[in-house]
Amino acid sequence: MHQPKDLQSAGLKATLPRLKVLSLFETSKERHLSAEDIYNILHSSGEDVSLATVYRVLTQFEHAGLLMRHHFESGKSVFELNHGEHHDHIVCLQCDHVEEFYDAAIEARQKKIAAEYGFTIHEHSLYIYADCTKPNCPNKR
Amino acid sequence: MHQPKDLQSAGLKATLPRLKVLSLFETSKERHLSAEDIYNILHSSGEDVSLATVYRVLTQFEHAGLLMRHHFESGKSVFELNHGEHHDHIVCLQCDHVEEFYDAAIEARQKKIAAEYGFTIHEHSLYIYADCTKPNCPNKR
DNA sequence: TGTGCAAATGATAACCATTCTCATTCTCAT
DNA sequence: ATGAGAATGAGAATGGTTATCATTTGCACA
Numbered sequence: 581m582h583q584p585k586d587l588q589s590a591g592l593k594a595t596l597p598r599l600k601v602l603s604l605f606e607t608s609k610e611r612h613l614s615a616e617d618i619y620n621i622l623h624s625s626g627e628d629v630s631l632a633t634v635y636r637v638l639t640q641f642e643h644a645g646l647l648m649r650h651h652f653e654s655g656k657s658v659f660e661l662n663h664g665e666h667h668d669h670i671v672c673l674q675c676d677h678v679e680e681f682y683d684a685a686i687e688a689r690q691k692k693i694a695a696e697y698g699f700t701i702h703e704h705s706l707y708i709y710a711d712c713t714k715p716n717c718p719n720k721r
Numbered sequence: 722m723h724q725p726k727d728l729q730s731a732g733l734k735a736t737l738p739r740l741k742v743l744s745l746f747e748t749s750k751e752r753h754l755s756a757e758d759i760y761n762i763l764h765s766s767g768e769d770v771s772l773a774t775v776y777r778v779l780t781q782f783e784h785a786g787l788l789m790r791h792h793f794e795s796g797k798s799v800f801e802l803n804h805g806e807h808h809d810h811i812v813c814l815q816c817d818h819v820e821e822f823y824d825a826a827i828e829a830r831q832k833k834i835a836a837e838y839g840f841t842i843h844e845h846s847l848y849i850y851a852d853c854t855k856p857n858c859p860n861k862r
Numbered sequence: 863t864g865t866g867c868a869a870a871t872g873a874t875a876a877c878c879a880t881t882c883t884c885a886t887t888c889t890c891a892t
Numbered sequence: 893a894t895g896a897g898a899a900t901g902a903g904a905a906t907g908g909t910t911a912t913c914a915t916t917t918g919c920a921c922a
Contacts, residue, residue, distance in 0.1 A: 593918055595870060615909080630872045635909060637870095651792060655880095656908060670840050679838050689827050690849055697820050699811050699851035705794075706847045708831055710840035734889055736899060756880080771901045776880060778899095796909090797879060 590644035597629045601637045602646065605661045612650070612658045612678050652707060668705075672712035679712075731785035738770045742778045743787070746802045753791070753799045753819050793848060809846075813853035820853075 586602065587594045604618060605611075613621075615638055619631045638659055641647040647659045652671050666687075667680040686706070694701045711717075727743065728735045745759060746752075754762075756779055760772045779800055782788040788800045793812050807828075808821040827847070835842045852858075 593869070595918070597871070628872095632873075632910080633871055639910095651794060653792060670835060670838055672840070673843055679840070681834050681838065683830050683834055686827050686830050689824050689830075690847075693822050693824055694811060694849055694851055697811055697822065698854040699813070699820070699849070701849055701851045702814055704847070704849040706831075706845070708835055708840070708842055708845040710835055710842045713839040734898070736889070738900070769901095773881080773902075774900055780881095 586646070590641075590646060592640060592644060597633045598637050598640075600627050600629060601634065602641070605647070605659075611660045613660070614654075614656045614658050616656070650705070650707075653709065668707070670708040670710055670712075672714070672717060673709050675712065675714060675717040677712050677714055677717065727787070731782075731787060733781060733785060738774045739778050739781075741768050741770060742775065743782070746788070746800075752801045752821075754801070755795075755797050755799050757797070791846070791848075794850060809848070811849040811851055811853075813855070813858060814850050815852060816855060816858040818853050818855055818858065 587598055592598060600622060601618060604621060605613065608621070610617075615631070615634050618638070619629070619634050622629050622634075638647060638649075638657075642649050642659070645662055648662045650658045650660070650669065652658055652669075653673075665682065667682045668686070670679045670681065671677075690704055691701060728739055733739060741763060742759060745762060746754065749762070751758075756772065756775050759779070760770070760775050763770050763775075779788065779790075779798075783790050783800070786803055789803045791799045791801070791810065793799055793810075794814075806823070808823045809827070811820040811822065812818075831845055832842065
């Protein structure tokens, strides 16, 4: 993990802050992290990276295709490693737990619909907001 | 349009700012409006409503079921009249033009997928970001 | 293997959308 | 009409994010 090569080939210098952020995504149990999450995790393990740098690095990684940015209803951006396979999300409204899924039928319908309306699809985001069934979910139902 | 009755039955007093905002949604050509849009439109027609009130009224209308709130990638909330029929959106990334669509196949698949993962769907949002074909769209392709 | 320069970082101010505060004004049941 | 409580306006405050700029760092080249 965190080979300088990844960054170099993405056209980014292998700086310490960038290596730390990338490594965090590769080792963290939680796939989906916000800028604040990253800032807090790094600081609590003694790795001081400025919040401004965290934001800059996340945006750069997004543009370089290393990360994907998501806008959940929380109002803040959430990032995950771009493993190259498109997928959509189910987000629990109570505990923010996220499940990923991919459905070929939905993808196909979307393409068809966009074409009908004369649009060229750039990307799409499908978020299903729901109540999950994790035992520790604060969801009361 | 803008009958006090609508507001009363929603449990809201028929105040001037509320009537103005509601009426704006009912008469505006653009179905999808942000708080700032509304503030600007009202002011440019001599109707002075405080921006804070616009935000308050929008949130109240959303809770009352009169409006629906959407989170597009623009970063700001966008509202539209709740006509009771669920639909999804295609948003042009260049000119913010919005098309609505409904696809029974996609709806069915979503329900099925959520069930497979053990979720109870609360709501969902499907936004397709694309390039539109409006003649006045600043989209360069 | 040192050196310079462009690029990256840190600290903090600025920004933007939105919410809060609180004194004043309005709505509406009486 | 009137009074109690709700709604409003103005501006301060907030939260997430971006911009500024002086300082530091990575790295191509000598």
